[in-house]
Amino acid sequence: MADNTIIVNIIDREGNSHALEAPTDMSMNIMELCKSYELPVEGACGGMAMCATCQCYLESDHELPEQGDDELDMLDQAFFVKDNSRLGCQIHITDEIDGIILRLAPEA
Secondary structure (H helix, E strand, C coil), X not given: CCCCEEEEEEEXXXXXXXXXXXXXXXXXXXXXXXXXXXXXXXXXCCCCCCCCCCEEEECCCCCCCCCCHHHHHHHHHCCCCCCCEEEHHHCECCHHXXXXXXXXXXXX
């Protein structure tokens, strides 16, 4: 694995786990990574925190940056929201999230 690559673990809606290699030098986020691996993440708004079609659940102990107002407002309107809900488009791929485990939220 390249120096500028981490592993992101995504659990799809069928319960299957996918260990995805994610580049830390391309300013990508989790929603874009899932789409690049053809996982069923719509990302209808293009990563603007305006649709919640990339909602996922944080299932590991990783510390993520605080949620911004846009993300919190969108999650207030989303379906299947839990305490550990995040929008994939708001989780940037950095060395700090190496090994993170995220579960895709059900489709609304």
